[in-house]
Amino acid sequence: MALPAGEGVVSYNAAISRCARAGLYARALALFREMRGRGLRADEYTLPPLLNSAALMRGPPPAAVAALHALLLHAGLALHLHVANALVDAYARLPRAGCAAAAAARAVFDEMPRRDVVTWTSLLTGLARAGAHAAAVRAYHGMVAAGVQPDEFAVAAVLSSCAGSTMLDVGRSVHATAVRLGLGPFRSVGNSLVSMYAKTGALRDARAVFDAMPARCTITWTALIVGYAQNGRGRRSLEVYADMVRSGCRPDYVTFIGLLFACSHAGLVDAGRAHFRSMVADYGIAPGPDHYACMVDLLGRAGRLDEAMDLLNRSSTELDATVWKSLLGACRVHRNAELAERAAEMVWRLDPTDAVPYVMLSNLYSRARRWGDVARIRALMKARGVTKEPGCSWVGVNGVTHLFHVEDRGHPRAAEIYRKVEEMTERIRGEGYVPDTDWALQDEAPEGRQRGLAYHSERLAVAFGLLAVPAAAPIRVFKNLRVCGDCHTAIKMVAKVYGREIILRDANCFHHMKGGECSCGDYW
DNA sequence: ATAGGGTTAG
Numbered sequence: 401m402a403l404p405a406g407e408g409v410v411s412y413n414a415a416i417s418r419c420a421r422a423g424l425y426a427r428a429l430a431l432f433r434e435m436r437g438r439g440l441r442a443d444e445y446t447l448p449p450l451l452n453s454a455a456l457m458r459g460p461p462p463a464a465v466a467a468l469h470a471l472l473l474h475a476g477l478a479l480h481l482h483v484a485n486a487l488v489d490a491y492a493r494l495p496r497a498g499c500a501a502a503a504a505a506r507a508v509f510d511e512m513p514r515r516d517v518v519t520w521t522s523l524l525t526g527l528a529r530a531g532a533h534a535a536a537v538r539a540y541h542g543m544v545a546a547g548v549q550p551d552e553f554a555v556a557a558v559l560s561s562c563a564g565s566t567m568l569d570v571g572r573s574v575h576a577t578a579v580r581l582g583l584g585p586f587r588s589v590g591n592s593l594v595s596m597y598a599k600t601g602a603l604r605d606a607r608a609v610f611d612a613m614p615a616r617c618t619i620t621w622t623a624l625i626v627g628y629a630q631n632g633r634g635r636r637s638l639e640v641y642a643d644m645v646r647s648g649c650r651p652d653y654v655t656f657i658g659l660l661f662a663c664s665h666a667g668l669v670d671a672g673r674a675h676f677r678s679m680v681a682d683y684g685i686a687p688g689p690d691h692y693a694c695m696v697d698l699l700g701r702a703g704r705l706d707e708a709m710d711l712l713n714r715s716s717t718e719l720d721a722t723v724w725k726s727l728l729g730a731c732r733v734h735r736n737a738e739l740a741e742r743a744a745e746m747v748w749r750l751d752p753t754d755a756v757p758y759v760m761l762s763n764l765y766s767r768a769r770r771w772g773d774v775a776r777i778r779a780l781m782k783a784r785g786v787t788k789e790p791g792c793s794w795v796g797v798n799g800v801t802h803l804f805h806v807e808d809r810g811h812p813r814a815a816e817i818y819r820k821v822e823e824m825t826e827r828i829r830g831e832g833y834v835p836d837t838d839w840a841l842q843d844e845a846p847e848g849r850q851r852g853l854a855y856h857s858e859r860l861a862v863a864f865g866l867l868a869v870p871a872a873a874p875i876r877v878f879k880n881l882r883v884c885g886d887c888h889t890a891i892k893m894v895a896k897v898y899g900r901e902i903i904l905r906d907a908n909c910f911h912h913m914k915g916g917e918c919s920c921g922d923y924w
Numbered sequence: 925a926t927a928g929g930g931t932t933a934g
Contacts, residue, residue: 413925420926448926485927521928553929560930588930595931619931626932657932690932722934756934907934 402434409435413445420449428453429464447472448486455490465490466504484508485518492526502530515546521554528557533565540574550577552586559592566878566905568600569799591619598627601876601903601910618652626658631910632919634666653685660694664701665909667921672698689720696723700730701923705739721750728760733923737773740764755781755788793861793879797868804860811860813867818855820863825854828893836886858887862894862902874901881907882924892918 403411412435419428432442432450442450447468454464469487477483491505509515509523520543527536540558543550550558555578562571575593583589590613597606606627613620621644628637641659644651651659656679663672676695679685687695692715699708708727712719724746731740744757758781765773781788794803802811811817825833835853853859858879865875883891883906895902896916904911912919 410925417925443926445926450926452927480926482927487927489928516927518928523928525928551929556930557928586930591930593930617931622931624931652931654932661932693934694932725934754934 403431405438409440409443409446412440413443413449416446416453417449420453423456425453425457429457442471442475442477444477444480444483447477447483451483451486451490455493465494469508479513481514481516481519484512485516485522488512488519489522489526492522492529502526502532515548517543517548517551517554520546520548521557524554524561525557528561528564531564533561534567536561537565537567537570550581550583552578552583552589555581555583556586556588556592559589559596563592563596563599566600566794566876567796568597568602568876569796571596571600585614587613587615587617587620591617591623594620594627595623598623598630601631601874601905601912603627603631603633616647616649618649618655621647621649622652622655622658625655625662629658629662629665632665632912632921634662634664634668637662637666638668638671651679651683653688656683656685656687657690657694660691660698664694664698665920665923667701667923669698669702669704686717687715688717689723692717692719693722693726696726696730700727700733703734705730705734705736709739719746721747721754724750725756725760728757732760732764735764735768737761737764737768737770752784753786755786758786759788789880791857791879791881793857793877795861795865795869795875795877797865802861802864802868804857804864806857807855808857808860811864813864816867817860817863820867821854821859824859824863824866824890824894824897827897828890831893831897833890833893836889853884853886853890856884856887858883858891858904858906862891862904865902866894866898866900871900874903877902877904879904879906883911888918888922888924892916 403415412431416428416431419431428449432446451465451468454468457464472478472483472487488505488508491501491508494501505523505526509519512519520539524536524539527539537558540554543554555574559571559574562574578584578589590609593609594606597609606624610620610624621640625637625640628634628640637659656675659675660672663675672695676687676691679687679691692712695711696708699711708730712723724743727743728740731743740761744761747754747757758777762774762777765777790805792803792805794801804811837853858877861877862875865877869875883904888911891902891904892913893916895913902913904913908924909920
């Protein structure tokens with residue numbers, strides 16, 4: 401690994417850069433140590449690939465980036481734009497370091513005397529990576545306000561955050577800006593537009609962008625396949641896949657996740673099995689945990705829990721928590737408490753603080769009216785100090801997001817909204833709606849349970865949508881968790897009775913509700 | 925010789 405004696409800084413820089421590009425991060429850092437041992441000083445070409453390596457290294461000593469930071473301050477390289485940009489990016493990339501690293505990235509960013517589009521994009525993607533999509537969108541606006549013109553990298557990144565935070569209106573305006581700046585022809589921009597429109601439920605726009613793209617790649621096709629699947633149009637996903645293959649574009653690992661996801665959501669069991677086999681046989685792609693998770697969904701949906709278990713037992717890859725959570729979901733639908741307990745154990749073995757299994761088990765027992773077991777799960781959750789994310793729903797009207805929690809009275813129009821909820825309940829009762837109180841929390845009195853159901857966050861958001869969204873437009877509601885079964889039934893009926901299209905996107909999938917039907921086919 | 929992006933997805 402050593403370079404011949406007598407090599408200079410330029411040779412080391414080139415070697416370090418090659419290692420970093422090839423993903424040999426530890427080796428890049430080792431070369432740097434060797435270089436310093438020979439009395440050579442790092443310059444502005446040495447540091448960017450080093451910072452990159454330090455941030456991306458597997459199981460990194462978290463101090464590596466900070467140590468390089470100290471070193472570059474000493475070397476007087478802090479004001480070099482490429483170096484500072486790499487530093488912002490490195491801090492923003494540190495895995496699991498969370499707030500501290502984000503704050504460090506921000507601090508470096510704030511102290512830079514000059515920032516270009518790369519600086520802003522590094523900050524933006526760092527925020528997006530941490531799941532702070534709304535903050536990423538704010539960073540984009542900050543960049544524009546600072547007079548820095550977005551390029552195709554920045555636009556692609558912010559569109560991805562628009563999708564992540566379901567900001568369709570902002571996404572549309574970024575789209576317009578991109579076209580104005582002449583960025584429309586970039587494939588990355590088209591790809592992120594297709595995905596953004598699909599993820600915010602605007603399928604027609606996704607398709608229009610796709611059709612207008614001058615050139616497509618695997619990512620483009622995959623985005624559309626996933627887009628249709630997420631919106632309950634799994635059969636259409638399969639048609640798109642057929643077109644993709646016909647066009648000569650090769651599907652990859654991600655494409656098959658989307659394709660299996662589509663089969664699962666559309667209940668196409670045979671097609672799913674066939675594509676799973678084809679992935680290996682025709683494309684030589686080894687199935688990963690994501691593919692197994694899709695297959696478990698698919699088989700679970702068909703009630704074939706045994707076949708799902710069989711597939712998992714024969715798998716050659718290491719299975720992760722998502723697989724066991726899929727199995728839990730299937731158990732939830734088929735009310736198989738025994739297998740669910742085993743799946744929950746598998747999740748907890750990997751992460752005992754994951755709230756999902758507790759909630760799923762609790763709901764499952766609740767539906768089975770096994771209150772003792774519900775109490776046991778809750779006690780376990782409490783003892784282990786696990787808290788679940790509070791459920792909330794939101795709806796965007798005229799660019800303003802209105803957020804609701806359960807029994808939330810904080811909205812300025814709360815009185816009106818609650819009257820609307822009462823009216824909704826009355827009108828759907830007339831259509832035969834009966835509250836399914838098994839979905840309510842069990843520690844409430846029966847009448848309290850019904851009341852609690854009526855004021856779930858998704859109902860409040862729909863009621864507000866009925867009040868505030870023009871009659872011709874669909875009501876787009878988003879929920880951070882899975883929609884409750886009773887709300888699903890109720891909102892479907894609301895869509896019918898009020899003659900409205902309601903698009904509810906929950907943590908798992910889209911629900912396009914119209915005329916009493918839902919695109920999810922009542923399986924989610 | 926150096927810095928940032930787009931497709932999974934819970």
